[in-house]
Amino acid sequence: MASRAGSSSRGRTGKGALAEEASTMKKVKEWSNWTLKKAKVVVHYGFIPMVIIIGMNSDPKPQLYQLLTPV
């Protein structure tokens, strides 16, 4: 009886451990999806401004009006 009770409790903890692992995997996937979505938006809006900022600080430093005038 005791052994049966012991085995059934071990079975329950086994299933519980598996369920926990599945939910952590789900959480990791959800979290990585969320970060990828945010990263995509950041790159989409921020890549060209970042290139412009890096370029404007390069050596020799161009002036701001040169960025806007066509010549």
Added chain:
Amino acid sequence: MASTTVKTEQHDQPPKEKVVEKVDYLNLPCPIPYEEIHREALMSLKPDVFEGFRFEFNKGLSPQFALTHSVSMGVTEIPSQSPETIKIPTAQYEFGANFMDPKLMLLGRVLTDGRLNARVKWDFTDNFSLKANALLVNEPHMSHGMFNFDYKGTDYRAQFQMGNGALFGANYIQSVSPHLSLGGEVFWAGQHRKSGIGYAARYNTDKMVATGQVASTGMVALGYVHKVSEKVKKFDFVHCLVWDFYDEFLRPFFKLQVSLASDFMYNYMSRDVTASAGYDYILRQARLRGKIDSNGCVSAFLEERLNMGLNFILSAELDHSKKDYKFGFGLTVGQ
């Protein structure tokens, strides 16, 4: 290569013997990156033909930083199931910013419909480099991105690729002799549940480049490019004099380099064959590329330098089998 003529009048250089160098197998040159193995054939045979009008203005703000404004009015093609291609007239403006440093290259282009094309190349050590390439659109699930990690060894290159949709790939290329390099690649596409393996070989000398590539996706691609230079064999003394005059005074005005290229693509799964042959004339003020295909497609592309910083582009592609004729012209202003 040593010249084999003797000019008895002006110079008295003794004829140099052709030296046969012993191959040092421990000191081979570094090969070309795997994805550029067909580079010469692609450059000569696949110029960027377009339809409509294109204007591009390249403004350099510093030696490393430049902005580009590009307007194109033309037709975009939509692939369709029917044999006729659907063409939709479009006009778009594209703004781009480039930053080129010896160690870091950033290139970004954004279109009026919000599509961003971004490329990054970062050499963080002498041998390691990171490349990233992304095409981001506003619609969800339609964006692509790919990261490449490259390692360059003394006579080999290795690359690992990671892309969206669980796309992983790796390739390796090794110089086997001073002229021959062999390479292989594997890739795995998680979303489409496909994997593949491929091999490539490239043999190049000063005058020619021959490449071959096979992949388990069914693709077989062979290419051959031959550079024809201006040096012709000098037969006799009078010929020598005339040739020397041409060589010294006239040749700088007619600098001509011709490449002849041919390409063969075969897909053994779908039994689709395409062979093409073309030429690439690089003149002092112009570059003309022409090609004819086994699909009945003839194309030509001319870039002419009208003035310092002003280039005129003409492009034509006649597809006789599909009865699709595309003509385009454009102007490029800027350095």
